[in-house]
Amino acid sequence: MNEPDILGASLARSGISRRSFLKFCTAMASLMALPPSAAYAMADALKRAQRQSVIWLSFQECTGCVESLTRSFDPTLEQLIFEMISLDYQETLQAASGEAAESARKQAMKASYGKYLLIVDGSIPTKDGGVYSTVAGVSNHDLLVEAAKGAAAIVAVGTCSSFGGIPHANPNPTGAVSVSDIIKDKPIMNVPGCPPIPSVIAGVLAYFITYGKLPELDNLNRPKVFFADTIHDRCYRRPFYDQGKFAKTFDDEGARNGWCLYELGCKGPTTYNACATIKWNGGVSFPIESGHGCLGCSEPNFWDKGSFYKPLPVPLADNTPIITAAALGGIAVGTAAAVISRKHQTSISEEK
Amino acid sequence: MDLLQFARGPALTWALAIFAFGMTWRLAGILLLKRRPDYSEPRNATSWPGALKLIISRSWPRREFIQRTAFGQALGYIFHIGLAIVVFGFAPHILFFRGLTGLDWPNLPNAIIYLSGAITLGALIVVLGRRLIHPVLRLLSNFDDYFSWFVTFAPVATGMLAVAHLGARYETLLAIHILSVALLLVWFPFGKLMHAALVFVSRGSTGALFERKGASI
């Protein structure tokens, strides 16, 4: 009989030192604001845990989310994720293809029925019977429904699977929807972002394996530990916002001084994500630190909320035509009212 | 479409359209009215200095009544100036106006905005309290007075709550803030808030009339 697929054993096999494993656990625990003792508890639990069976389905997506995860800046992080999980099906990463791949998926689903974690990236097309994206002749919709049945929980990775994302953007030609639009009877966690931060994906996986459940979620089913604050709340340029100092163009004095990017269209005030604290590329920097406003990529409908370069308070629609028409209408009605009352005045004075 | 998108999108579009329609309707309707012919002999040939004088003199307490009116007038000044600072000095508001009109002007630091916001909020509450307590004012007040107070108070209150992240998520508070502004815009031309556009017109006409008649201003 095979020895059970325990994470500790697989760590030893792949030569990951106890030290770097503990470092990973400490980092994850602190990212998720768990008490320091939780790092050891996590290390202990993770080591003894069975590697979590994961089935990863990719629907209408650009592979950016998988790229974000697999090209994470820190190779140990990436390696550890793949040690923590037993990735039983992932079209981009698996060697198998065709019938072999599909039967591997079915086998894994059967073997860990009720226990596997289903990860989804990409949105699901629903128009015209879902013909716009199929795998092995099965529509994304049917595949999702089938795979969701045996899942312990579902993690929607990226804005597309969380909220519909770019395929869902106006005019949404494929009728793209999110996972939670279709699956109603399973715990679903959204990890949005275009793409999401790799350590956020790693953190929530570590949490799920350690505690056997999803972390606490916010109103949009995002893990609160990573999505509790807006970019603006944690932005290092915030003092300039408060002083009312704004860059007016991308290369003016204000931009060189690192002033706030609000007037250049930064969507930080209404965007919940961890970019400003965890940052990207192993903590090197994040978009605002590189001089570009936040696009709001982890929010629903971010593609349809006006130009990335239009300041937040500028109304979404071009209201000039309707305001002009309304004003002309008002002048017409007002003039008519005045004419009527003038006639009335004249007739009264004639009567006298 | 979430609440914030609704507020920023259709709600503001409709509110702005109703505001533009109402303002031009009422202004054209009033300004194009026929003046009553005055057959009397004018005491003064030019009447506009009287218009100016009355606009200024009515903006200040009368010496005879100063003890009775100074408090009310001071309150009025405080919240009007506070409103002006908040509405026209805050960077997000200026960007809103710039989006509509293309005009741009320098903004004030947020600390000043929040301070004036708080003072305005306080002054508005005292104003309402006075209206409720003062027997004559209370008798004179109707729905229009209270509702106009409410639509003025609401944007200030919700703006402060949004900034403080108090009571709900920021995007919800912001959406409510914008919806309260939409309500203000819709009510503005049709209620007593229209005084903002007409106060100097009416004072000016009264002043001009007084000057013509040779009354003291």
Ligand code: HEM
């Ligand atoms: C102390 C009082 C106030 C505070 C603190 C405040 C705060 C804010 C804030 C933070 C925004 C942000 C918009 C963003 O970043 O998306 C905003 C927008 C806005 N506020 Fe206020 N506000 C106040 C009073 C008012 C009043 C009295 C009015 C109107 C008469 C007003 C009209 C607006 C408008 C039109 C917007 C633009 C809407 C948008 O962002 O899409 N505000 N306000």
Ligand code: SF4
């Ligand atoms: S750059 Fe963006 S997130 Fe940072 S303070 Fe300015 S508006 Fe807020």
Ligand code: SF4
């Ligand atoms: S800064 Fe904003 S747009 Fe950029 S990755 Fe973070 S949430 Fe997305």
